[in-house]
Amino acid sequence: MDELPTHENYSSFELNRLEVHHAREKNSQKSAQSQTGREGPSTQAGEFVREEIEHVRGGKHGARSTKQAIAIGLSKARLEGVKLPPPARGKTSPMTRKKAAADLKAARKKKVTTKKRSRASLKALRREGRRAASKKSLSREAKKAR
Numbered sequence: 092m093d094e095l096p097t098h099e100n101y102s103s104f105e106l107n108r109l110e111v112h113h114a115r116e117k118n119s120q121k122s123a124q125s126q127t128g129r130e131g132p133s134t135q136a137g138e139f140v141r142e143e144i145e146h147v148r149g150g151k152h153g154a155r156s157t158k159q160a161i162a163i164g165l166s167k168a169r170l171e172g173v174k175l176p177p178p179a180r181g182k183t184s185p186m187t188r189k190k191a192a193a194d195l196k197a198a199r200k201k202k203v204t205t206k207k208r209s210r211a212s213l214k215a216l217r218r219e220g221r222r223a224a225s226k227k228s229l230s231r232e233a234k235k236a237r
Contacts, residue, residue, distance in 0.1 A: 132173050132175045135175075136164070136165055136168035136169075138168075139164040139168035139171070139173070140165060140168070142167075143160050143161070143163050143167065144164070144224045145224075147160050147221055147223055152216035152217045152219070153216055153217065153221050154216065154219050154220075154221075154223035155223065156223050156228075157224070157228045157229055157231070160224060161232065162187070165191070166190070166194050169191060169194035169198055170194050170197055175195075176191075176195075177191035177192045177195070178191065
């Protein structure tokens with residue numbers, strides 16, 4: 092499935108699902124290549140974070156903050172099987188650590204998210220702004236991380 096289908100045969104919702112599936116397939120292939128290429132987990136996760144920033148910039152959805160956009164990317168990486176450990180105690184909130192651990196566990200199970208839940212979370216993200224992916228806010232976030 093190299094090329095995406097056109098709108099003539101599919102509804103907009105079906106097209107969006109196919110696009111998402113296509114993007115995930117491509118990312119999992121990249122992830123598999125990086126794992127065989129001996130890249131570290133943070134390098135592999137960086138690809139997912141970059142993709143998420145591109146989604147926000149491209150208008151697919153928004154993010155409340157740069158931190159949220161990065162967290163979504165890391166979560167997707169963990170769900171794809173990147174062996175990225177949860178953050179250390181004291182670095183983030185206990186809820187964040189719990190979510191990271193749950194993502195790692197979920198990667199082994201490969202449970203499919205229901206349509207209703209998936210659509211609801213995407214709808215909520217679409218209401219958010221796009222400033223989280225601006226050059227200025229990404230720069231500010233990078234300086235904080237040092």
